[in-house]
Amino acid sequence: MMMKTISVFVVLSLLVLPIFTPTIIASYPIKSDYQSENSGLMDSPWPMFRHDVHHTGRSPYGKDGCTGMLKWKLKIGECCIFSSPIVDNDGTIYIGVGKTFYAIYPNGTIKWKVKLGGNVDFSAAISKDETIYVPADDWSLYAITLNGTIKWRCRLGDAPSGDPLVDKNGIIYIGTLDPLVANGKFHAIYPNGTIKWSAKIDGCSSAVIYNDTIYVDCCREGRLYAIYAEDGTIKWSEWEGTVNKLSSGPSVDEDGIIYYGSYGNGYLYAFYPNGTLKWRYKIGATHMSPIISENGTLYIATYKEHNDYLYAFNPDGTLLWKCKVPATIGLMVDKNGIIYGCGIYCIYAVNPNGTIRWKWKINDYILTHPAMGRDGTLYVAAWDGYLYAIEPRDAADLRLTGIYHGLTYGCVRVKVKNAGCEPAYNVTCTAVFSFYNWREDKRETKRFTTIVPEIDVNEEIVVDIKGVYLNPFIYNPFDSEISQIKVEAENANHDIMYEGGSFVEAPVIFKLVCVGGFDVWLKYGSGW
Structure with missing residues (x-):
C-alpha cells in the first residue's frame, strides 16, 4: 500500500511539474547582454x-x-x-x-x-x-x-x-x-x-x-x-x-x-x-x-x-x-x-x-x-x-622614505630609495623653505638642491641637501618651515614630501637647522 501511494505521488508530480516550471524560471532575473x-x-x-x-x-x-x-x-x-x-x-x-x-x-x-x-x-x-x-x-x-x-x-x-x-x-x-x-x-x-x-x-x-x-x-x-x-x-x-x-x-x-x-x-x-x-x-x-x-x-x-x-x-x-x-x-x-x-x-x-x-x-x-x-x-x-x-x-621610481628630525648643520637630511626597475642618474634632491623676512615684512621662498650621481635599483641612500643658511638678523629663525621636498631625475618617477600645502617646522640660525622644531628636539631628541 505504501509503495502504491508513493508511485501515485511521483506520477502526479511529473504531470504537474511542467505546468509550474516556467513560472519558477521566470521568477529569476534574466542576465543582461x-x-x-x-x-x-x-x-x-x-x-x-x-x-x-x-x-x-x-x-x-x-x-x-x-x-x-x-x-x-x-x-x-x-x-x-x-x-x-x-x-x-x-x-x-x-x-x-x-x-x-x-x-x-x-x-x-x-x-x-x-x-x-x-x-x-x-x-x-x-x-x-x-x-x-x-x-x-x-x-x-x-x-x-x-x-x-x-x-x-x-x-x-x-x-x-x-x-x-x-x-x-x-x-x-x-x-x-x-x-x-x-x-x-x-x-x-x-x-x-x-x-x-x-x-x-x-x-x-x-x-x-x-x-x-x-x-x-x-x-x-x-x-x-x-x-x-x-x-x-x-x-x-x-x-x-x-x-x-x-x-x-x-x-x-x-x-x-x-x-x-x-x-x-x-x-x-x-x-x-x-x-x-x-x-x-x-x-x-x-x-x-x-x-x-x-x-x-x-x-x-x-x-x-x-x-x-x-x-x-x-x-x-x-x-x-x-x-x-x-x-x-x-x-x-x-x-x-x-x-x-x-x-x-x-x-x-x-x-x-x-x-x-x-x-x-x-x-x-x-x-x-x-x-x-x-x-x-x-x-x-x-x-x-x-x-x-x-x-x-x-623606469626608475624614486621614493622619499624618511626625513631626519632634529639638529643638522647646513643641510636637510633625507632617505631616498629607487623602487623602480632601472637605475636613476643625476638625481636632483630639492628642499623648499618658506621664511619670514622681518626687515622687509614679507615671506620669501628659497630652494636648496643637491644632485646624486646614481641610485641603483632597490638601493636606499641618505642624502644631505646642502647649502641651507639663513642670517637671523634678516630672517626670523623661528618662523621658518619646509614647504616641500622633491626628488626627481630624467627617466624616473619623482616623489614629493609635504605636497598639497602641508609643511614641517624647521628653524634655521645661520647653518644650524632643526627639522621639526626645537621644542620637539628637546623632548624627543634627533632621529628618523
Missing part, C-alpha cells in the same frame, strides 16, 4: 563616465610597467577641474573645464574647443552615431559633433547633477538638481534632443542600466531608485544613507546586483534587482560605488582625508584585502587586473593582491575619475588646471 546594453555607445576605449553603462570602470586594455611616467600634460584651465575625460575610437580625449569643451589629440595638442553657455562639471558621453553629449550648468544638455559643431541644445529646467547615460536605443538619461525647492527631475531624452519622459526625482547622480531598468541614487532623499527605462515609472526605491551629497552613482554586475557606496553612513550596499538588500559592509565615507573586474571582484576606496583604504570584495560581500591609499575619488581596473586610483594628491597603481605598485604625485587635488586609452595611457584631470597623460612603463 553586456555587449547589447552598451551598443548605443561608440565602440571606443572609454566612451563615457566609468567606461560603460554598468559603471564597471573596467578597461579591455592595459600596459605593463613597474612605475608610472608623465607622457605629457596640457594646461586647459586655471583651476578646479571637476569633469573626467572620455576617449573616442581615434584616441581623441574629450573634457570640459569652465565653459569650454575640449577635444585633445593623443599627443596632448588641442584638436578643437567650443564655448558653451555654462560650466561643464560632469563627463560627456559619445554615442555610436558619433554624437558627444555634454551637460553644462546653464541647465542644458548639448549634442556636439566630432568636429566641434553644436547639433542641438536641450533645456533641462535645472542644473545637471550627473553624467549622461546612453542606452542601446540611443536614449540619453540625465538628472538635474534644484537647490532651492527640490524641483529637479530625471530625464530621458531622444537622440534628436526632445524629452521622452521626466521623473520628478531631485538630485539624481550618474545612472546605470540593466535589463531596461535604470538604477540611480538621488541625493535629495538619500534613496536608490529603480526606474523603468521605457516610461519613467518608478519600480522601487531603497534608503542608501547619503543626503544632499552628490556621488558617482551605483554600479551593477553581470548578474544584476546593484552596488552603492554611501558617503552618509559609510556602508557599501549590495541590492538584488528587486530592491531587497543582499549584504552591506561598513567601510567608511566614500564618494563612489565599486568598480568591477573581469572576474567579478569589487574594488572601492574611501574618502575621509585620513586613514583611507582601497577594499577588495568578493561579490558575496567577503572582504579579500584592504590597502592603505590616499583619499580617493575615482578608480579603474585594466585588463591585467591593475587598479588605478585618483588619490587626493596623486595617481596610484595597486596590484591585484593589494600591494602598492607605484604613485605619481602632483601638488594639488585630484577630484576626478581616470580614463584609459587603447595603448594603456591613463588620462587624469586635476585642480591645477592640467590634463595629465600618465604612461605605465619600466
Whole structure:
C-alpha cells in the first residue's frame, strides 16, 4: 500500500511539474547582454563616465610597467577641474573645464574647443552615431559633433547633477538638481534632443542600466531608485544613507546586483534587482560605488582625508584585502587586473593582491575619475588646471622614505630609495623653505638642491641637501618651515614630501637647522 501511494505521488508530480516550471524560471532575473546594453555607445576605449553603462570602470586594455611616467600634460584651465575625460575610437580625449569643451589629440595638442553657455562639471558621453553629449550648468544638455559643431541644445529646467547615460536605443538619461525647492527631475531624452519622459526625482547622480531598468541614487532623499527605462515609472526605491551629497552613482554586475557606496553612513550596499538588500559592509565615507573586474571582484576606496583604504570584495560581500591609499575619488581596473586610483594628491597603481605598485604625485587635488586609452595611457584631470597623460612603463621610481628630525648643520637630511626597475642618474634632491623676512615684512621662498650621481635599483641612500643658511638678523629663525621636498631625475618617477600645502617646522640660525622644531628636539631628541 505504501509503495502504491508513493508511485501515485511521483506520477502526479511529473504531470504537474511542467505546468509550474516556467513560472519558477521566470521568477529569476534574466542576465543582461553586456555587449547589447552598451551598443548605443561608440565602440571606443572609454566612451563615457566609468567606461560603460554598468559603471564597471573596467578597461579591455592595459600596459605593463613597474612605475608610472608623465607622457605629457596640457594646461586647459586655471583651476578646479571637476569633469573626467572620455576617449573616442581615434584616441581623441574629450573634457570640459569652465565653459569650454575640449577635444585633445593623443599627443596632448588641442584638436578643437567650443564655448558653451555654462560650466561643464560632469563627463560627456559619445554615442555610436558619433554624437558627444555634454551637460553644462546653464541647465542644458548639448549634442556636439566630432568636429566641434553644436547639433542641438536641450533645456533641462535645472542644473545637471550627473553624467549622461546612453542606452542601446540611443536614449540619453540625465538628472538635474534644484537647490532651492527640490524641483529637479530625471530625464530621458531622444537622440534628436526632445524629452521622452521626466521623473520628478531631485538630485539624481550618474545612472546605470540593466535589463531596461535604470538604477540611480538621488541625493535629495538619500534613496536608490529603480526606474523603468521605457516610461519613467518608478519600480522601487531603497534608503542608501547619503543626503544632499552628490556621488558617482551605483554600479551593477553581470548578474544584476546593484552596488552603492554611501558617503552618509559609510556602508557599501549590495541590492538584488528587486530592491531587497543582499549584504552591506561598513567601510567608511566614500564618494563612489565599486568598480568591477573581469572576474567579478569589487574594488572601492574611501574618502575621509585620513586613514583611507582601497577594499577588495568578493561579490558575496567577503572582504579579500584592504590597502592603505590616499583619499580617493575615482578608480579603474585594466585588463591585467591593475587598479588605478585618483588619490587626493596623486595617481596610484595597486596590484591585484593589494600591494602598492607605484604613485605619481602632483601638488594639488585630484577630484576626478581616470580614463584609459587603447595603448594603456591613463588620462587624469586635476585642480591645477592640467590634463595629465600618465604612461605605465619600466623606469626608475624614486621614493622619499624618511626625513631626519632634529639638529643638522647646513643641510636637510633625507632617505631616498629607487623602487623602480632601472637605475636613476643625476638625481636632483630639492628642499623648499618658506621664511619670514622681518626687515622687509614679507615671506620669501628659497630652494636648496643637491644632485646624486646614481641610485641603483632597490638601493636606499641618505642624502644631505646642502647649502641651507639663513642670517637671523634678516630672517626670523623661528618662523621658518619646509614647504616641500622633491626628488626627481630624467627617466624616473619623482616623489614629493609635504605636497598639497602641508609643511614641517624647521628653524634655521645661520647653518644650524632643526627639522621639526626645537621644542620637539628637546623632548624627543634627533632621529628618523
